[in-house]
Amino acid sequence: MQDSSEQQDIHGRVVRSATLVGAVLNIFLAVLKIVIGKLSGSQALVADGVHSFSDLATDAAILLGSRFWTAPADSSHPYGHGKFETLTNVFIGVMLVLVGIGIGWESIQTLSETPPPPPGMMAFYAALISILLKEVLFRWTIRKAREINSGALRANAWHHRSDALSSIPVAVAVIANAMFPALKYLDQIAALLVTGMIMKAAFEILWPAFQELTDARGNEDVEKQLKKMAESDADIREIHAIRSRQTGGSTLLDFHLLVDPELTIDAAHTISERFKSQILDQMEDVIDVVIHIEPYTCEERIVNPCSLEEYLIQQNKRKADKH
Structure with a gap:
């Protein structure tokens, strides 16, 4: 490349x-x-x-x-x-x-x-x-x-x-x-x-x-392609808060990437960097990507919000972990 x-x-x-x-x-x-x-x-x-x-x-x-x-x-x-x-x-x-x-x-x-x-x-x-x-x-x-x-x-x-x-x-x-x-x-x-x-x-x-x-929203097709790529990656649970803007003939991207909350910071970072490289390789117009890593918890989930049962299970688990 x-x-x-x-x-x-x-x-x-x-x-x-x-x-x-x-x-x-x-x-x-x-x-x-x-x-x-x-x-x-x-x-x-x-x-x-x-x-x-x-x-x-x-x-x-x-x-x-x-x-x-x-x-x-x-x-x-x-x-x-x-x-x-x-x-x-x-x-x-x-x-x-x-x-x-x-x-x-x-x-x-x-x-x-x-x-x-x-x-x-x-x-x-x-x-x-x-x-x-x-x-x-x-x-x-x-x-x-x-x-x-x-x-x-x-x-x-x-x-x-x-x-x-x-x-x-x-x-x-x-x-x-x-x-x-x-x-x-x-x-x-x-x-x-x-x-x-x-x-x-x-x-x-x-x-x-x-x-x-005026930094209006960038190419919507780029955002759609990004979502498809994320859905095909087993290590990525969800992406949201996608923002794109144009600079000349190029696109700048940033978004939130949710991963398994049990992962170490190093493992989550590796997933993020691998996905970033994939974006830059497959999307010729994109020249820079900023990724904000978040845990796939009820508080952070937007695309796939938790049910009440999932939320209670997660809260009980947290209380158990503290004791």
Whole structure:
């Protein structure tokens, strides 16, 4: 099994290589769409090109941020630097919001002006190229993000998808204008649709990041898997008070583990350490586990509470042990 520092190093290399590929494509598409948009008179395509340029800012944030969040835990950050990845996601989301507001505001302003002539077919072909290339980039980047469980890379992948989706209204508006020249402001309306898609993508990035920064409950699937693992261990009588939280693409766990009250402290500790190692081996997302050992007594049992008969038997046994 790879150690934590080696995993972080691989994680960082994958993030940076995938981001660099996206950055090169973003430069090409941004220049293409803005130039063609100006030449063809498509405001929506120019707005879409600005959106592509905004991707470069998020690419730069990921390239810089990954140098921090992949660093191993130290005395100043004993839980690691995963929150730097979360902060990078916040930056990406805020950038999307600002770009969306700018595009939407400009579109609304031009609705009160004399409608410009309909854009030429060059705008349609540029939008089509953008849709195809950004969709391919999205699928490749999201696969890389899942391989290393990177929230920032996943956010950037959805940023690519939002760019692909935002080109669809542009292409539709060009075709509609060509078929129905009497329809006015289709290009501006397409730009407003682009704004809506950008805002949706921003929310889908910002909300999980907000949840992480406020230490909201982590992945419920991790907790379910933990319970199944405990149930299959004959030495573990019960686990409860499970708490999980996210830090970047990783999960931190702590819980109470109940064992036979007759065991020695050393034996209970051995069970706890064995179970902790099993968790870290089988749950790739979990990077740290804190276990509080408790005796399986009526006072401590929560999942399987004692019956009145069990409670009385236990109390009588304790009184006998004292005498």
